[in-house]
Amino acid sequence: MIRQLADVFESYGFEPLETPALEYEEVLLGKYGEEGDKIMYRFEDLGGRKVALRYDQTVPLARVVAQYGSTGSPQLPFPFKRYQIQPVWRAENTQKGRFREFLQCDADAVGTKSVLSDAEVIAVAAKALEKLGFKNFRILINDRSIFKNIPPIAIRAIDKLKKIGREKVLEEMVQKGIKNEQATYILQSIEQAKPTERLKQIFSSLEKFGVEPLKYEFSPTLARGLDYYTSTIFEIEIDGYTAGSVCGGGRYDNLIGMFSGKDTPAVGFAFGFDRLMEAMEELNLFPNNLTSTKILVTIFSKELKEKSIEVSSELRSNGINTELYPDEEVKLDKQLKYADQKNIPYAVIIGPVEAKNNTATLKNLKTGDQKTISKEELLKIFSFA
């Protein structure tokens, strides 16, 4: 999964970034609200330095940009497009799908206000999902400016629309002190809002980026919880996976500037890695066979061991991932059982007859079929597989 995601990101010119697990506490504290400070892993190291474990990947990105910027050493190329796939830590109670250490997967473009960047990061997220095998998903897109002049308590209520329904949203608004009539008016005006100029441009670019129009839609009631987004926001939902969106992102033009003291616009997204995995599992997108090993070369006897080593080396030299059974004193049926347990599809056996004739017996471990073939034939079969 990580490799496939990285391949897509790199195909768009996003470069990999890794930041250290430990940051100075002061870099992270106060950036994630009260709750964030509470569940951040923090401690004092032996040198009396107050440190904290990475809590997300956006603040470390901001720190790196502020530290090296477009003028530091090494100098960052600007706009700076990076992806980052690393663990983060949160001292929460664990539950199904929620761990104290989990992987995050972010891609961001820093240093441009361009609407093209907004469209591109959305396209990258879509292409990444396609690469993982997802066929049906919906990208909900909105612009924060839709909520101009709407009180924050109303925005927060509207954000829950899909989860709790219209009635409850209106109820919540009224509870928070908005008059009944006004609440209905606000909700309706949002529901009937038209795409902004920025969104129209994004929609027209997305198709050129090769994203099918069926896959994205304007969703005026999408608000996204975090307050730092400034215009474009989006979320991606996988059809048939109901546990929530697997991707969220948008434009945040002020956050990085808080570190760097310079105007530093940015746009990006994060995949929920554990949700992605769960969705892939539920939709059966993982291959049956996660091992990349194609062949187990067994060892017939101590005397014939070197023949097996040779054949395994030849297969590998031809680019075929080949495991040699690692113990020359184990019986053949146990070796084959091992291949089966590791989901290795084929086994090669080199007994005395094969050794004499310079052949090998190739056994399909799923069907049980086997045939004795020349070494050349063996190499040929798998080089074109």
Added chain:
Amino acid sequence: MIRQLADVFESYGFEPLETPALEYEEVLLGKYGEEGDKIMYRFEDLGGRKVALRYDQTVPLARVVAQYGSTGSPQLPFPFKRYQIQPVWRAENTQKGRFREFLQCDADAVGTKSVLSDAEVIAVAAKALEKLGFKNFRILINDRSIFKNIPPIAIRAIDKLKKIGREKVLEEMVQKGIKNEQATYILQSIEQAKPTERLKQIFSSLEKFGVEPLKYEFSPTLARGLDYYTSTIFEIEIDGYTAGSVCGGGRYDNLIGMFSGKDTPAVGFAFGFDRLMEAMEELNLFPNNLTSTKILVTIFSKELKEKSIEVSSELRSNGINTELYPDEEVKLDKQLKYADQKNIPYAVIIGPVEAKNNTATLKNLKTGDQKTISKEELLKIFSFA
């Protein structure tokens, strides 16, 4: 580097393993000697749990094997061959090439005493170095049983032979209370020792694994500091890189049993990742161009933006890593400068004439040469590059 190493490990049937950064303190404490306990990052988490940051990858491997073993759920295939490339943390004073967080890269085969495994892990280490581009290196191999009946203080002195020379080794032995004559006798007897039966088998297998005989040698004075090795030990030195060995490993048949309570032999090695990087740098093995991006598609004007998006999407669909300049309002020469800074070798320009004729101008950013070609030709050039 990580990908290339992973590719080699997987070509031999080693599977990737990742363990959490935080382990319970009791798992790690006391496993690395007094000094290890001292420089281990330890703290109490919010739940009052005493935890510690990963200090190496061998103890977590032992913990995983003991926890899941060959009977746990998920059950591990046995022999269990895994590689692991993750950061570890040590609260040391930083200096050139020494950091508090650094990457380790281990590969081990657990659950077999087979001499074949010893030879295989040595071959894997050699192939990994070749994959990174190293041509000349020496694998020093020894068997701990050579040191049977030799007092540990003498072994520790002999281990320094290459660093400090014969004189100093003898001096140290005498200082530690060994008689002069005896010290000379011990050193000579080690220097003249013959390879053990196990080593002879390893040497004869290594050639079959495709490791050139020039690259490995019997080194009877090699001792390796850590005490847990039980028979085969080896180190790899890169010709022309003098800062020390880049790889060390061997057989350790008792360590994992200390966790699992079961006899669990193992053999493996670790690369010093930072040294590897340093050696690659010194020997100029890093490609000039670390970006995988082949082309920057520039944006001529806001009106022609969608043409550029289209071409970039087509290039990408043909498997060509292509960056689209992310800002439509930046001047062309600044876009080209950006490509240069990112070491992207080619730029594509689609101006009004190109848009009209359905062509593209391809510019070689190293030579400055440019030519206007059809889109089909453009795709062809890079699809076969």
